[in-house]
Amino acid sequence: MGRRRAATDPSYPRWIWIATAATVALLIVGGAFVLRTLIFPAESGLGPTAGNDNGPPAGAPLAQDSPAAVAGSSPCISLNILTSLENAEMVRSVAAEYTAKPRSVEGKCVTPALTQEKSGVAAGKVAKQFPGVTAGDRPAIWLPDSSAWLRIAKESADGSPDPEAGMSIARSAVVVAMPETMASALGWDSKPPSWSEVFRMAGDRDVWERLGHGDWGKFKFGKASPLVSTSGLMALTASYGAAGGSLGGVDSMDLDASSLVEKVRAVELGTSHYMATPEHFLWHAREADEAGKVSEFLSAVIVDEKSVWDYNRGVVSEDGITKRSGPPPKEPLRAIYPHDGVHVADNPAVILDGDWVGTQQRLAAQDFLKFAVTEHGQNVVKASGYRTVQGKLDAGVAGTGRYAEALQPLPLPKAEALVAMQDSFPEVRKRARALFLLDVSESMVQEPGVTKLQRAKDAVRKALDHFTGEDEVGLAAFSHVDDGPLQPGIVSPVAPFKTNKADLLGKLNDLKAVDATPLFEAVSRFTGEQAKEYKDTFINTIVLLSDGKNDSTHPGDLGGLSEQLSHQNHSTPVLVFTLAYGPDADVPTLLEIAKASGAHYYDATDPNRLEEVLGELVTSF
Structure with a gap:
């Protein structure tokens, strides 16, 4: 196997090597x-x-x-x-x-x-x-x-x-979870696909239109981060197995070979976006189900089968820790077991x-x-x-979770291969097209010592280390004075990070607080512009950081904004990840904006958690 760049290489993106180091540096030699x-x-x-x-043979007594x-x-x-x-x-x-x-x-x-x-x-x-x-x-x-x-x-x-x-x-097997009507439309409920077929379908954005279900929009395929989540790591392993032509033969592959890396990058293009944990996906799938259309958020996601059972019995979690129990969803998920095998946690x-x-x-x-x-x-x-x-299996669990009775386990790759695949993630993941959108209202500087605006600048600066040269990143900010126009607007246009990093950092440093908070106008304008410039080979997103409430003197309302975001999400999804910063942030509004766009809300109402929370947020793309 070829030489790999270590996760502790100083040139490695900061957020990636921190997360990777967290997974690989488990033992301290000599201690x-x-x-x-x-x-x-x-x-x-x-x-x-x-x-x-x-484990013991199935018939052995316990x-x-x-x-x-x-x-x-x-x-x-x-x-x-x-x-x-x-x-x-x-x-x-x-x-x-x-x-x-x-x-x-x-x-x-x-x-x-x-x-x-x-x-x-x-x-x-x-x-x-x-x-x-x-x-x-x-x-x-x-x-x-x-x-x-x-x-x-x-x-x-x-x-x-x-x-x-x-x-x-x-x-617990790691499976492909799909709304049952979608699994049936593909015939996967009766004839499971191979992993290669799963990834090929994820890359076919117009499949629902061809099958007579244009109202389902694009094929939306989710994965968790392979740096912190088992299902995410196994999803990446399956990508390598499918790209290399052998789901069980990852250990024998040259994982550094450029030809294989390019094939994996092609597989990863089918990903709609990444999230830190599979629970995030299922939380939003349930929100979409409650709104009457789970297809607006999810076509398929790679999760463990126990999570499918939880979802189908009405249990979801926004953060993976606190569980919310309710009635079963209108449309349950089907656990799909690709016929060439599954990894088992x-x-x-x-x-x-x-x-x-x-x-x-x-x-x-x-x-x-x-x-x-x-x-x-x-x-x-x-x-x-x-x-x-x-x-x-428990028969009731198997019925609710749509479990397969028997499994065809794939061998777990050796340590060297697992670490190599994690190391490769910054290179093979789907690229992001991200606009950081910062609230620069006066409240961002109304505190002694280090202001919220300065903390926000510092956190964004560190979050930028997540991106690689091929990502496209920009910066915008919003405020206004009296009944004047939104300002300053775009301060560094979205462009390849390798060419605009210096400009973006300089403009970030120069941001000043202005006055009020035209939140609805800012989100509407910039998501509309991102949608017009939508690129299917990128994860198109806005990272919105706000510490206050919308100023009603400026145009827009939450209902109209939600309708716009939902409409865009159907064909040109621009994910608006919202981050509530400080105790006065309008949490319900930021929750609704994220939900309508198909993205996730993050809580930094405790300003001391901003850097940590923003670091987790950027793992979603």
Whole structure:
């Protein structure tokens, strides 16, 4: 395999190498901080796992739970567990069942406590030994949703103990989720496509028109970021497999070969846009469904099948953490399993061997994980929307989630290939055509010290490191005085970043606060201009940052603006990602603008979070 540019190369875009470093730098060589291989007693019937095809034979009996006769004494051993966003609910349910029976570890009761985080971000926290977190709050167990993250850890851990082996406690296939009417229109509900067919269809923007469904607009295909999300990483792996002609042969490919990279870039052109997590897509799909037309937002998205089950039973999440439960959607999603195989998230558990994990915590961790793979624990796994380690399903879950009974698992690529594909993402991802639109009303400077406007400039400057030379980026700002015109308007026109970066940074630095906030007029004007110059081979977007409310003395209203954005989204989608900055921002309006355009709203009402939130936002394109 050819030489790769390291994610820590100073020339690497800042936001990309930070996110990638967060996923690959898991172990610190020579220190006490390594991932501990979890070994279960032989009688459990389970051993260390190494990817997607782990676990006991389907017919092998599972161990029975063996709780203590009497619960141990207080104070209980605090067992901290770090999970992914996707599997947190399942692990929380397992923990509840574990504590429902008496437990005793060295004569003490056990109290599990969960925290959840995006897979890539969690890996970064593990790598840095949880800076700023007291020893008592650090996790003893790390339970990501895929062994991919353990393999990536191993790649960065020269000479360290093998961190690849974890204990799988549940499985969830990574599938293509589609509204059922769309899957039926393609015939994929009865005859699954190959991955190559999926990507070819995603690139065919006029397919619905040809099939007599022009009212569905363009084929809208979503993926999560491969730097922080398992489904995003597996989607990129499938892109490489399809481009290279072998879904299971990624390890043998020269992933640096220019011919392969160009084919992957062609595959990625079918992506409507990326988001940090699959939950973001499903949240907006549900909003569109409630408005009566899910097709306005989604044709297909790559997610884990458990997320399809959640969606179809009326459970969605805007941030992947807080769940919203409601009635089932008007149109459920169909889980499509391409006939050449699927990757399977195997939810491996490892016990961290940091110096904060004492003997009692380690014994408690072993006791908890031993319970997770008992028959009782695996029944909880099934009821939580997952397949058991033996591949068994709950019939009700399978029906609601439209699960396939059997899987054809694809082999999980080796660590080197996974890291190489992550490293390649800045080069192969679909390019962005982005206009940063900043509110420069007077309120942006009405505070002592570093003003909101200066913080916004600093955050945008860092966010620009996400882009590559082939992206097209511009800058506009808006305010007005009395009944005067919107100003200053476009200050650096959208153009290839390699040619206009210096101009954009200079104009950004020169921005001054003016007076009022013509929010509706600004969004209407600039989205209209972006739509007129729409480029199908780019992700066309506006990043709107505002700290206030629309000034009613200027033209426009929210209803008319929403109608304009929805109409544009049908054929020339311009995604307006909105960012509420400061406590006085008009959150409901910014939510509606993002929703109408098919984009996501981000909350930086706490100004101290602006840089973090804007950094996450730019992973969406």
